[in-house]
Amino acid sequence: MKKGFTLTTSLKYLGMALIFGLFLMATGCNKEFENTLPKGFRNDTAGIGAGKKVLYIVLDGVTGTAVKTIAPPNITQINARATYTFDGLADNKYNVITNASAWTTMLTGYDYTKHNVVSEDFAGLNLQATPTIFTRINSLLNTARTVSIASTAVFSDKLAADATVKQTVSDDAAVKAGVVAELTSGNPALVVAQFHSAETAGAANGYTASTPAYATAIKNIDGYIGEILTALKARKGYSGENWLVIIASNKGGGPSGGVQGSNIFNDASRNAYIAFYNPRFMSVKISQPDPSSYPFVGTAPRFIATTASNVTAIQKNPTLGNFGTTGDFTFMFKFRDDYGQGNFYPMFLAKRNAFNSVSSVGWGFLFGSNSAQLDWGGTPRPGFGIDIRDGRWHTVAFTIGVVNNLRTLTLYVDGLTRYSGSISGRNIDNNTPLRLGGDIGTDGNTQSNVLIRDVALFNVTMSANDVAAVMRTQIKPTTPFYSNLLGFWPGNETSGTTMIDQSGKGNNFTYSSNVTFSSFEEISPNISPDISPAAYTSVPNGVDIPLLIYNWLNIAVSPQWDLTGRLYNPTVLLPTN
Structure with missing residues (x-):
């Protein structure tokens, strides 16, 4: 155990529920750094407090995932008195992450769209428009001593x-020595x-906890932090000081540059460990956020069939949806039934x-009681096997391909296989366009x-x-197989009469x-x-x-600065008394 740490009795540490329920509740026993602050010391981040100071430790290329797996002892103790994350982000854009861009972001409070640094040579950097924390602190707190040891x-x-004070030293051990001296x-x-x-x-061996050289480097840095x-x-004036300690990865590791629309949390180059520590935190x-907690949000066309009218979408290409007797296909859609009760068919x-009615030519989906089925030319007519008339979104798909030398139809509902059977030799092609929406109903059973x-x-x-x-x-x-699309219709229009084919094939409804x-x-x-x-931005x-x-040092942040970040x-x- 590093000198300067003391074992305390069971410390209860609580998590606070915030955006999307992301901040998890946790309890446990941990060692912590001895708290020598007076009991009545003002220790808030918004009010005026004497002796406020900041120690900012930058960890280049240290992924949050690796820190979580390795659980370095000093960082683990820090987490017991910190707001922290293993899921932090170097940034939330889709640019390629570099050390230069990440450093500039975390020292200016602006992302690359404002500070303009993308490449490792810092091309585009304009510190007049996006000043660093050194610049702002020195200009606003005239007597402040700011130190960089890199x-x-x-x-x-x-x-x-x-x-x-600006020092460039030979290695990380020298950084530690310089900081200790300061x-x-x-x-x-x-x-x-x-x-x-x-x-x-x-960069040389891989950014994973299972990579010995990388894991060793993280453990060594953890020792320096201790x-x-x-x-x-041990500072003489520590009892009257109020230190905010920030430990943060500049970036993660591995190939970077997310594709627009991809999940940035899956981009390892952005995965960062970030902690805000103080003995009183x-x-x-x-x-x-848990992917299952994301809301499905959007618009969709409503296809209503009553005894007086119906709503449809008709495909302009009458051959689309003909599957012949050869070839491989996958068809899928999402739907939500809002009729509210079972009916036939x-x-x-x-x-x-x-x-x-049942027909030997063509295929279609129809409701049956509280479920539904796929009618394939009259037979087979596999059912969904579950209650899908519950006012919730469901997914449906079928595939056509050769299985054991037989052309096979397989039906999927909500990701599970519901039926698989042969349709070899069956040709149910027709010239009737593919259609969404039912017929005008004759009674309650057909609406x-x-x-x-x-x-x-x-x-x-x-x-x-x-x-x-x-x-x-x-x-x-x-999306995998995107290049295999024959047609894709999101149905996310909000007006008009065209359901646009976004595959680029021009097959609109x-x-x-x-x-x-x-x-x-x-x-x-x-x-x-x-x-x-x-x-x-929820991490x-x-x-x-x-x-x-700035907030910790009681520096008023002007709206004119137009900083990109949010306050944690x-x-x-x-x-306690």
């Missing part, structure tokens, strides 16, 4: 020019320490002439009310796993003139919708850190 020369040269004999308001050895090891915090606690762990999506969207046809037979994965998502250019479009927002266990951009980002530093205000334990 193991990378370009970090010092490009971003620490306005620090009161904390021992100096009186800084801000100390920034930049450690680079994990980035070097990760020595630095021991020196911090409660432990608050911030995690990325209104058809709601089909390529056939007779919507109100319908359904939302349909994300209709897609592929010229490939997907595996069961691929079907389950693709049908849950919202199709986009990054035409809505009937009485179509209406319904908005929806709901959580469905059957759909993994696109993550909202707001979710990326700490590198761009958020300067705002907290740690939860403070109330003093």
Whole structure:
């Protein structure tokens, strides 16, 4: 155990429920840094408090995932008195992450769209428009001593020019020694320490906890952090000081540059460990949102069939949806039944002439009681096997391909295989256009009310796993098999009479003139919708850190600065009597 740590009795540390329920509740026993602050010391991040200072430790290339797996002892103790995350983000954009862009973001409080740094040579950097924390602190707190100790020369040269003290040293061990010396004999308001050895090891060997060189580098840095915090606690004036300690990855590791529409949480190059520590903070762990908690949000055409009228969408290409006797295909869609009760047997999506009876030509989906079925030329007529008339979104798909030398139809509902059987030699092609929406009803048994969207046809037979994965998502250019699309109709229009084919094939549907479009927002266990951009700001980002530093140092942030980040205000334990 590092000198300067003491074992305390069982400490209860609580998490606070915040955006999307992301901040998890946790309890446990931990060692912590000895709290020598007076019991009545003002320790808030918004009010005026004497002796407020900041220690900012930058960990280059240290992924949050690796820190979570390795659980370095000093960082683990820090988490017991910190707002922290293993799911932090270097940034929430889709740019390629570099050390230069990440450093600039976390030292200016602006993302790359404002500071313009993308490449490692800092091309485009304009510190007049996007000043660093050194510049602002020194200009607003005239007597403040700001210190930068870095193991990378370009970090010092490009971003620490306005620090009161700027040192570039040979390696991470020298960074630790320089910081310890400053904390021992100096009186800084801000100390920034930049450690680079994990980035070097990760770039050469891989950024995973199972990579020995990378894991060793992280453990060594953790040891340096322990020595630095021991020196911090040993300061002569520590009992009257109020230190905010920030430990943050500049970036993660691995190939970077997310594709527009992809889930940025899956981009390892952005995955960061970020912690805001003070002995009086409660432990608050911030995690990325659970994908099952994302709401499915959008609009969809409503296909209503009553005894007086019906709403339809008719495909302009009459051959689309003919499958012949050869070839591989996958067809899928999402739907929600809002009729509210079981009935027999209104058809709601089909390529056939007779919507109100069994036909040997064509295929279609029709409701049956509280479920539904696929009619394939009269036979087979596999059922969905579940109650799907519950007012919730469901996914449906079928594939056509050769299995054991037989051309086989396989039906999937909500990602599960519901039927698989031979259709070898069956040709149910016809010239009736593919249609969404049922017939005018004759009575209560033939009426319908359904939302349909994300209709897609592929010229490939997907595996069961691929079907389950693709049908849950919202199709986009990054979706597997996107190049195999014969047509894709999201149905996300809000007006007009054209259901646009977004595959680029030009096979549009035409809505009937009485179509209406319904908005929806709901959580469905059957759909993994696109993550909202707001979710990326629900965990700490590198761009958020300067705002907290200014707040801690009681520097009023002018709206004219137009900082990009958001404020994370740690939860403070109330003093005890």
